Amino acid sequence: MRDIFEIIDRPQNFPYCPGCGHTTIDMVLARAIFELGLKNEDFVIVSDIGCVGLVDKLFRVHTVHTLHGRSTAVAAGIKMVDEVLFDNKLKVVVMIGDGGSTIGLLHLVEAAKINVDITVLIHNNFLYGMTGGQHSGLTPKDFKTSTTLNGNPFEPLKIIDILKNSGATFYARTYSQDPELKEIIKEALLHRGFAVVEILELCTGYATRYNEIKGSGLKNMLDNLGGKVKVKEKKESFGEIYKNKFFDGKGEVEFKGIEIDKRVSLKEPLKIVIAGSAGEGVQLAASLLCYSSILAGLNATQKNDNPVTVGSGFSVSEVIISERNIKYSGIEKPNYLIITSIDGFKRVKNLLNLSENVIIDETLTENKSYFRIPARRYLSVRGGPNYFSIGFLFGKFSPFESEIFEKAILKYGKSKEEVLKVFKEGVSLGKSYGVQSPA
Numbered sequence: 001m002r003d004i005f006e007i008i009d010r011p012q013n014f015p016y017c018p019g020c021g022h023t024t025i026d027m028v029l030a031r032a033i034f035e036l037g038l039k040n041e042d043f044v045i046v047s048d049i050g051c052v053g054l055v056d057k058l059f060r061v062h063t064v065h066t067l068h069g070r071s072t073a074v075a076a077g078i079k080m081v082d083e084v085l086f087d088n089k090l091k092v093v094v095m096i097g098d099g100g101s102t103i104g105l106l107h108l109v110e111a112a113k114i115n116v117d118i119t120v121l122i123h124n125n126f127l128y129g130m131t132g133g134q135h136s137g138l139t140p141k142d143f144k145t146s147t148t149l150n151g152n153p154f155e156p157l158k159i160i161d162i163l164k165n166s167g168a169t170f171y172a173r174t175y176s177q178d179p180e181l182k183e184i185i186k187e188a189l190l191h192r193g194f195a196v197v198e199i200l201e202l203c204t205g206y207a208t209r210y211n212e213i214k215g216s217g218l219k220n221m222l223d224n225l226g227g228k229v230k231v232k233e234k235k236e237s238f239g240e241i242y243k244n245k246f247f248d249g250k251g252e253v254e255f256k257g258i259e260i261d262k263r264v265s266l267k268e269p270l271k272i273v274i275a276g277s278a279g280e281g282v283q284l285a286a287s288l289l290c291y292s293s294i295l296a297g298l299n300a301t302q303k304n305d306n307p308v309t310v311g312s313g314f315s316v317s318e319v320i321i322s323e324r325n326i327k328y329s330g331i332e333k334p335n336y337l338i339i340t341s342i343d344g345f346k347r348v349k350n351l352l353n354l355s356e357n358v359i360i361d362e363t364l365t366e367n368k369s370y371f372r373i374p375a376r377r378y379l380s381v382r383g384g385p386n387y388f389s390i391g392f393l394f395g396k397f398s399p400f401e402s403e404i405f406e407k408a409i410l411k412y413g414k415s416k417e418e419v420l421k422v423f424k425e426g427v428s429l430g431k432s433y434g435v436q437s438p439a
Helices: 021-036 051-057 071-085 098-103 105-113 159-166 181-190 215-224 238-246 282-295 342-354 384-397 402-412 416-432
Strands: 043-047 062-065 091-097 119-124 170-175 195-200 229-232 270-277 299-305 314-322 336-339 357-361 371-373
Touching (some): 043 051, 051 062, 071 105, 105 159, 195 215, 270 282, 270 342, 270 384, 282 314, 282 384, 282 402, 336 342
Parallel strands (some): 043 062, 043 091, 091 119, 119 195
Antiparallel strands (some): 170 229
């Protein structure tokens, strides 16, 4: 990342092709930020896929690089939280190309509709420049690209008209060589609400290869799209509407945390994988394990895995419990691997040799080195095999007092009495194996 002075008026410091309009827009944005006195720590650039995404490493501000077309949605989320819950200081700018704009068109429409306080700079160079010069939804009629070598036969989407009619309260269309571009961007940055600026520019890698056009021709292309536009309207932003309607003027949110019941000590992090069948309560049981860990004053993470069908096939939860902050939620070598069904077995069988202790339903294996328990006998209770297995883990290895997990069941669980009974039976069986210190 560079200081703002290193990218104002210094095209040699940009990664784009010589003559690319992205360089001009970035330099103008840098100067606008400087002249407005915006602080680096209060500025967020959310970039999209494509050459436009190279902007991330140029500005010494917060940056988020997103999936193709999703930058507006991510930026809207950032600003919604900042405006509603925090100090409303962030200036959030979306840097998106014509490809991303059409792929993520509905995100733009929704953000305009609810007037989220973000600024969107659409870099419209009429084609997909990073992937070979294919046409996009904003390619002008008769414009040549690698996929429309005889000229695009269709009219382009008029994206500013779409967003105008969607509710955008600041909308502008111009071109990268416009001497007024900086002032337009400054106005957009200062606008309170959804602001979008479509900036026509040239891809010198492909647009100039297929078309007899130079930068001086952009003005004519702008005229063909309806000419230069800049309109500003006043309307309540999303955050203002939301706070007025739901906060009753208080402007504060009450966060409900989990109060520590009894702080316990844990020498080493515990890594537990629970694998079973979708619809059998694997993830809820894992979440109660996390709740109980937090009640015990520990940190906990839960990482779930299930097929898109959600209600069939496997369901796996990875739970890490630690006294220290958990910086990575994945598990490669579990301390405890709990398997409660054949679906779960098939999914995690590669972990069997990597796990220190395997707790598995007795019908799934004859391997006597595992703790084979009758987990599936408790199928009549939703999540029963999982709670029985977790109970066995507590009874045998006592990671912390089982009474804390019981409190989590009573406070956050479902079918509490039945689940509590199953859990206690698991604890009893675990203790009958002889209590062992945690792995």
